Amino acid sequence: MTDAAQASATRPPFRGRIARTLAELGIAESLTNLLLPAASALPVAPATDRDVWDGIDETTRAALLDSATADLGTPWPVPLARDAARYHRDGNREEYERAVFRRQERVSRAVVAAALTGADVWLDEAADGLWLLCEQSTWCWPAHDDTRQRHGAVLATVTDPFLDLGAGELVAQLAWADHVLGDALDARYPGLRTRIRHESWVRVFEPFLRRQDWHWIGLERPPHNWNPWIHGNVLVAALRLLDDDPDMRARVIELVVDGLDRYVSALPEDGAIDEGYAYWWNGALRALEALDVLEHATGGRARLTERIGALRETVAFPHRCHLGGDWYLNLADGQARPTLDQPWHALHRAARAVGDHEAQAHAATHRDPLAPAATEISGLGRLLRGITDPLWRDARSLGSPLPRDVFWPSTEVLVARGAAGSAAGLTLAVKGGNNDENHNHDDVGEVIVARDGVPVLIDAGRPTYTAVTFSPQRYTLWPMQSGWHSVPVIDGAEQDHGAQFAAADVDARVSDDASTMSLQLAGAYPPGTVSSWVRSAALDRATGTVSIVDSWTPGVPAVQHLLVAGTVRLETGGACVTPIEGAGDVRLRWSGGEARLSVRTLDDPLLREVWGESVTRIEIPAGSHGESRITVELVRAEAEEVR
Structure with a gap:
């Protein structure tokens, strides 16, 4: 056992709603033995499956290719030290994060363009972006890093990386890209996928296993939205990128499921989110998405969402918060008129899983057949799930239910x-x-x-x-x-x-x-x-x-x-x-x-x-x-x- 794995063993196991449901299904002790091979563990077809990729609707295809084409030949966004340090100097976190987000959105567009067309120009663009992500000094957003407290530094300490939302998003993006373009990357850029795995181990898997003081796990106080957001992304990355070490893959996924259990078990029976509607998308929905991935990765055996009442109820939370039009009830740090560019396809998919027709109808009101089925704003994984979901592609508005x-x-x-x-x-x-x-x-x-x-x-x-x-x-x-x-x-x-x-x-x-x-x-x-x-x-x-x-x-x-x-x-x-x-x-x-x-x-x-x-x-x-x-x-x- 590695030092990191040994350290992770010190966390006492948690026996909550997920653990109990797995026991009822008879797979609590054998969950990781049910995992599909890495090449088929993620619920999106690779680019070699032309039936899927040639079937992407023309509106979505054209919009994504047009956006990607506009990127070609332009400088890649560069996160700068001066912008990272601003968080500690004047409190500004927007400049640094804007550069990081724009870079990752461009990578997502390039990956999808390469999958849609198979053209070398898009493989080159995708490889450039993936390489830049591997070269990026830190995957953590400066506002979250504990380097100032631990090392007295205003810039990330690369020998002690912090696993935050940013690092989780980035490692999952690399995993999704590796999954979709793996064969093409091996043919044109041999060695790139090895680099992806190395950086993912150093920056995410090793810290995840080694440190047990992550505030987002929920060991000392009820977990918040970071828990499913990070655990869900680590799950995706482990399923795909730990393909050369089955034992380590299983250990990481055991800890992920344990962590998710802490969040799901803290979710109230009525499905409400005290952070409000705006945070539902990156809290409860992240848990629903993670469990959907786990169900696929276990060949459909770990069917958890429909069996846990709090998860069934939280699927209804968005439409129950709807005031009308673009307006929602906003509490805590929410916005009364949040961006409509949300992963509505993920809500639609979760509503289908639990049989909530009102939630499904509410999601479908945002499926405009004249607009792309999904965008890169919410990350590569959500983009891929949205554009390859035929039931979402064909969804049509039935009106929002607006309960009395x-x-x-x-x-x-x-x-x-x-x-x-x-x-x-x-x-x-x-x-x-x-x-x-x-x-x-x-x-x-x-x-x-x-x-x-x-x-x-x-x-x-x-x-x-x-x-x-x-x-x-x-x-x-x-x-x-x-x-x-x-x-x-x-x-x-x-x-x-x-x-x-x-x-x-x-x-x-x-x-x-x-x-x-x-x-x-x-x-x-x-x-x-x-x-x-x-x-x-x-x-x-x-x-x-x-x-x-x-x-x-x-x-x-x-x-x-x-x-x-x-x-x-x-x-x-x-x-x-x-x-x-x-x-x-x-x-x-x-x-x-x-x-x-x-x-x-x-x-x-x-x-x-x-x-x-x-x-x-x-x-x-x-x-x-x-x-x-x-x-x-x-x-x-x-x-x-x-x-």
Whole structure:
């Protein structure tokens, strides 16, 4: 046994949902003996299978070849030392990561172009890119590297590589490229595949086996989205690249399955993700994709997804978060209008696996037959899976299901709309939970309201990530503070952060007449701020209105905050809001004193992309009498009123 393998043996095995399901299937002890040979272990046909590659639809083929052709003869993106060091100097991580992402996207385009055509020009382009990746000083993104803490360095220490999201993505990209182009690379560039295996061992497999202090495994606290993202990529790489050492291949995969089990076992039964919709794609979906690969690699024996209830439920999470159009419920570091360039084919495939027709329909609404079936933005593996999936290629939109009510007990989040299948009118979302969730914002008790699917009372979401974002100074950033969420300021105090600052007595009730959630907010504030603060938010389906009612004791002074996107015009006892994106007007009414508006100009590109130039905070003095009521109602157009 190698030193690395010996070190890995010190991790105690985990017996969670995956281990129990494998035992029920009778393959717990023999899983790695079921693995297919490396050449057939990944669920994509190699370029030698011309039936598959000649069958790629013309729209996808043309788009990818056009993009790849535009790359030819241009300089390859180069990650620079000065940009890597910027993370430690001024907190900027975007410049370095942009160069890395652009380089890897170009490699993906070249690999697919070579598979589509078999032409030497594309094999040369792919080989250039793969060689550059092997030569790249580090595969880890500087924002994640622990080299500063361990070695006092601002640049990666190549003798002590850190296995992060970036390294996982890159090693999987090399594995997918090796799998698809292996024979052609051997013929034209003998030795390149050996180099790929060497670098993958040094930078990924050896550290993965040697170190047991990876924070993303989930040994000391519940695992977050890094766990399935990295483990899934290591799984792909081990299946293909450890082809010369079956024992080591089996050992790595045993540890991968153990690690994935920790994530899957922590996933709540209702399938909710406390990081929110935006992180589902690189959290729960990564777990679903990894288990799909494992099922293929075991010849279909390890069929886990359909047997584990939390995985079946999480397939529904995206459409349950859908507000309408391009808008989604965003909590934590999510974006209310995330990029639509997601791997919808992966959701479609997972929905097919568990028989969730609503989730499948939601995914299919994003299959435009006039657009490529997938893009390189989400990585080579996802690109390959998307363009070679005939059921996704032929999928057609049936409309998003837009369920009337959803309540996730695990995260204490309620979403309610007027009627199932329609975004018309008001949609209400209320959040309980605590202030130590993954990618947390101090937002216990926040209320989000959308009109016609467009958020009006909003959660701003995350700004561009910098060194401050995940540092002890995180809550100096305004989007993370409760003062910039639609929750009260109580006796001058905002909410504090930590697991102990949480909602209590959460009670969600839904009926044909109304959907309501009440919760105790006092525990989210510093001790001694208030004895009791009960918030109740309701959607009344008969009137189409939303009400937010607060009552508290003792009668300490409070100010209600409402964060709004759109144009706000104060009126006596309320305000009229014209939302963004052309949604109809909304009228707010409240009890309390004369409100004040604080307009925050948005200089962050991610926030401006979603909300425009500014957002507005309405500050409503609620007095100290212990009661407050806010209502939200539609302002109907004259034609609607006449009807």
